[in-house]
Amino acid sequence: xxxxxxxxxxxxxxxxxxxxxxxxxMLEFRDFLAGRGVPFPLFAANLSAWAQFLCGILFxxxxxxxxxxxxxxxNFICALIIAHRTGGYQPASAALFMLFSSLAFLIHGPGRPAxxxxxxx
Numbered sequence: 001x002x003x004x005x006x007x008x009x010x011x012x013x014x015x016x017x018x019x020x021x022x023x024x025x026m027l028e029f030r031d032f033l034a035g036r037g038v039p040f041p042l043f044a045a046n047l048s049a050w051a052q053f054l055c056g057i058l059f060x061x062x063x064x065x066x067x068x069x070x071x072x073x074x075n076f077i078c079a080l081i082i083a084h085r086t087g088g089y090q091p092a093s094a095a096l097f098m099l100f101s102s103l104a105f106l107i108h109g110p111g112r113p114a115x116x117x118x119x120x121x
Contacts, residue, residue, distance in 0.1 A: 036083065076095050
């Protein structure tokens with residue numbers, strides 16, 4: 001699970017760092033969500049980008065993994081419904097990978113090494 005946590009966490013951080021550190025990119029994400037009819041698109045863009053960024057860090061550390069996994073499960077179900085409901089497998093593949101990796105983290109916990117205490121993992 002450690003190596004899966006590393007790549008999933010890296011992917012989440014890499015994929016959202018531009019939104020987190022650039023307001024212009026966050027506004028582009030807002031416009032993308034607005035174009036798909038998402039209510040409160042600026043709030044939704046910030047919520048999604050920051051959740052992915054922070055959960056990516058938690059995944060790498062193996063800290064609060066199961067709560068972070070639940071957040072990512074909800075996030076990527078929404079992403080699949082909002083952005084990937086058409087177009088087939090290829091455009092949705094990264095979101096599906098993130099969704100099912102998060103499900104695996106929820107079921108199996110962080111594995112070793114992790115900052116989480118073993119009895120709480």
